[in-house]
Amino acid sequence: MNxxxxxxxxxxxxxxxxxxxxWLVGIAMLLAVxxxxxxxxxxxxxxxxxRPILGGANIAxxxxxxxxxxxxxxxxxxxxxxxxxxxxxLALYALLPIIRNTAAGITGVDxxxxxxxxxxxxxxxxxxxxxxxxxxxSTMLAGIRVATVLTxxxxxxxxxxxxxxxxxxxxxxLAMVNNQLILAxxxxxxxxxxxxxxxxxxxxxxxxxxxx
Amino acid sequence: MSSETKRxxxxxxxxxxxxxxxxxxxxxxxxxxRALLRDLNLAVERGExxxxxxxxxxxxxxxxxxINRMLEPSDGAVLVEGRSTLEGDPIELRRxxxxxxxxxxxxxxxxxxxxxxxxxxxxxxPDERIRARVAELLQLxxxxxxxxxxxxxxxxxxxxxxxxxxxxxxxxxxxxxxxDEPFGALDxxxxxxxxxxxxxxxxxxxxxxxIVTHHVAEALLLGDHIGVIDAGALVGLHTPxxxxxxxxxxxxxxxxxxxxxxxxxxxx
Ligand SMILES: Nc1ncnc2c1ncn2[C@@H]1O[C@H](COP(=O)(O)OP(=O)(O)OP(=O)(O)O)[C@@H](O)[C@H]1O
Ligand SMILES: [Mg+2]
Numbered sequence: 001m002n003x004x005x006x007x008x009x010x011x012x013x014x015x016x017x018x019x020x021x022x023w024l025v026g027i028a029m030l031l032a033v034x035x036x037x038x039x040x041x042x043x044x045x046x047x048x049x050x051r052p053i054l055g056g057a058n059i060a061x062x063x064x065x066x067x068x069x070x071x072x073x074x075x076x077x078x079x080x081x082x083x084x085x086x087x088x089x090l091a092l093y094a095l096l097p098i099i100r101n102t103a104a105g106i107t108g109v110d111x112x113x114x115x116x117x118x119x120x121x122x123x124x125x126x127x128x129x130x131x132x133x134x135x136x137x138s139t140m141l142a143g144i145r146v147a148t149v150l151t152x153x154x155x156x157x158x159x160x161x162x163x164x165x166x167x168x169x170x171x172x173x174l175a176m177v178n179n180q181l182i183l184a185x186x187x188x189x190x191x192x193x194x195x196x197x198x199x200x201x202x203x204x205x206x207x208x209x210x211x212x
Numbered sequence: 213m214s215s216e217t218k219r220x221x222x223x224x225x226x227x228x229x230x231x232x233x234x235x236x237x238x239x240x241x242x243x244x245x246r247a248l249l250r251d252l253n254l255a256v257e258r259g260e261x262x263x264x265x266x267x268x269x270x271x272x273x274x275x276x277x278x279i280n281r282m283l284e285p286s287d288g289a290v291l292v293e294g295r296s297t298l299e300g301d302p303i304e305l306r307r308x309x310x311x312x313x314x315x316x317x318x319x320x321x322x323x324x325x326x327x328x329x330x331x332x333x334x335x336x337x338p339d340e341r342i343r344a345r346v347a348e349l350l351q352l353x354x355x356x357x358x359x360x361x362x363x364x365x366x367x368x369x370x371x372x373x374x375x376x377x378x379x380x381x382x383x384x385x386x387x388x389x390x391x392d393e394p395f396g397a398l399d400x401x402x403x404x405x406x407x408x409x410x411x412x413x414x415x416x417x418x419x420x421x422x423i424v425t426h427h428v429a430e431a432l433l434l435g436d437h438i439g440v441i442d443a444g445a446l447v448g449l450h451t452p453x454x455x456x457x458x459x460x461x462x463x464x465x466x467x468x469x470x471x472x473x474x475x476x477x478x479x480x
Contacts (some may be wrong), residue, residue: 116317119282120331121306130330134321209292 006180014169018188023166024083024158025192028090032147036095037140040102041128050103057096065154068092069161085105086158086165093154094147099142105136137207143201152193156185166192230294231255232388232420233262233279237288240274248274249444251288256437259418263425263435265466272424273314276390279422280309285353292388307331310381314392317372318365324350324376325361331384349379354409370397375406389421395430407433428466429460431455440466 007014039057043050063071072078073083081087109132117127133140159167166185173181233256241248243356249271256262264272277283278290281297289296298306318327327347331341350357353375363375374397395403395410407430414421414434425431431438432452438447440463448463456467 110315110317111314112315112317113319114317115282115315116311116377117319119280119306119307119311119313121303122330122334123303126334131319131321204464 003043003180003183010184014166014184014188017164017166017168017185018192021152021155021167021189021192024086024155024163024165025148025196028087028155029094029144029148030036031087031091032094032098032151033144035091036143037102037171037204038099039095040140041106041133043099043103044106044132053099054096054103057099060092061096065089065093065157066160069157073161082158082161082163085161086163090151090155090158094151097143097146097150098140099143099144101146102136105139106132108139109135138204139189141200141204141207145197145204148196148200149193152189152196156189217372225406230291232258232260232293233422234291235275235278235288236279236291238285238290239287240271240278240283241286247444249278252446253401254271254439254446254449256420256422258420260436261414261421261423261434263423263431263438264429264441265425265438266441266462268426270441272441274444275441276311276392276422276424279388279390280311280473307335307384308386308388310384310386310389310419312374312377312381312389312391312394314396316377316397318373318376320365323362324362324368327365328380328383330380335384344395345383346379349382352382352409352413353379354406355379371399371402374398387419389419391421391423393424393426396426403430410434428470 037051056180060068068089075085075088077084078088100172107139113131113135114127117131122130156167156170158165159171166189167175169181169185170189173179173183173185216380230413233254235248235252235254238249238252239247241247252275264275266272276284278285279292279297281302284298287436289298291297292305292309318328318385322330328346328349329342332345337345347357350360355372355375360368360372360376368376374394378391378394381391395406398406411434423430423434425434432455435452438448438450438452438455439446440450442462448458449458450458450463455463456470458467
């Protein structure tokens with residue numbers, strides 16, 4: 001039985017697993033953006049918070065993914081369901097690039113532009129929302145893009161704690177020493193990563209602030 | 213000058229007895245203790261234009277920034293309409309003070325129209341009034357509405373950008389205007405034109421203005437008073453009339469410079 005036949009025969013399951021995968025990554029990314037962007041703003045605004053915040057996100061990044069899933073198992077509420085663990089772990093991984101790029105985007109805004117905004121009597125919030133964040137969008141999106149691609153890959157390991165996704169095929173294939181099964185998980189995961197990378201890349205270029 | 217300060221434009225309930233802008237022994241030091249401005253004493257009456265002239269690095273921009281509280285004096289006080297800039301809300305203070313920064317600092321993600329209309333929008337002017345105001349301002353600074361309204365800053369020349377910067381500072385019709393080398397990037401011909409238009413504008417609008425410049429001719433043309441700043445201190449304050457006969461060394465150096473060019477023009 002060749003690979004194509006295998007894919008044809010199991011397209012339902014593969015599609016199902018792909019959707020699970022997208023769901024895990026999607027929710028994790030939403031969470032990571034919701035937490036990471038404000039943290040990035042804090043890092044840019046309060047230099048004394050930069051070390052603890054970036055340091056913390058850095059540590060999360062260095063924990064081996066399988067271990068991180070394991071660490072989260074005993075956490076109350078989170079540990080109750082496999083998907084919660086998976087989403088929390090993925091969001092943690094996605095955090096660092098998002099925080100770092102948001103901060104870089106904001107601190108990268110030309111001083112003259114900030115001065116002009118301040119000088120004309122804009123409040124700090126108005127400067128943030130109408131000037132700094134819009135001018136940082138493309139840098140922020142570059143971080144989100146890196147994080148998404150990273151997360152699509154790591155999400156395959158979520159299957160180890162029973163959270164589903166394309167990792168199911170990979171783990172089963174490994175256990176049964178079945179390459180087709182492994183590829184049934186790996187190929188869609190790779191495609192997902194490529195598609196996410198492409199789409200977010202397009203958005204990123206669209207949002208590129210016009211510069212002379 | 214101050215005899216015609218009857219006109220208060222109903223803006224301030226304060227009597228016109230005191231100047232609109234006043235430096236009282238104002239100093240500004242960096243955190244490391246280096247003094248950028250020392251014991252500055254100056255007053256600008258309502259409707260008057262003060263030009264600050266001085267070498268690069270003399271402290272002119274720093275002086276401007278003390279007026280709208282971009283910087284706070286480390287000693288002495290700066291008063292705007294009779295109140296120390298440190299009293300009250302800096303946002304409110306800045307909304308009454310148009311500010312053209314040296315680097316222009318247009319918002320690159322906004323069109324010309326959006327740049328100019330930002331403050332009126334923040335102040336919730338009705339759309340119709342904003343549109344009319346933008347058109348009026350573009351005309352004032354000599355940019356065609358049809359051509360420039362929807363351009364982004366990166367699609368403008370340096371001089372055009374500066375003019376948009378001036379229009380933006382004037383947008384909400386502030387009674388006070390601070391301009392840091394507003395015409396620096398203009399070619400001499402356009403510069404002369406814009407200066408004349410600006411002079412006209414000054415006469416009509418009667419705003420209280422502080423302009424920073426390197427150009428003596430500009431100072432003589434636009435200033436009611438010319439303050440010469442050198443190494444963080446005010447070394448001379450003159451009307452254009454007595455500027456040319458001033459004797460203190462820094463000012464004399466400027467006038468010598470002007471005379472040199474006059475000689476070039478009229479060699480006989
Ligand atoms: N934040 C700062 N840190 C250190 N030095 C500063 C700072 N701001 C200004 N200076 C210094 O203070 C001095 C006065 O600066 P300022 O910008 O007021 O000069 P200026 O008269 O406007 O000069 P120019 O004509 O070149 O614009 C300069 O020597 C400048 O290097
Ligand atoms: Mg300056």
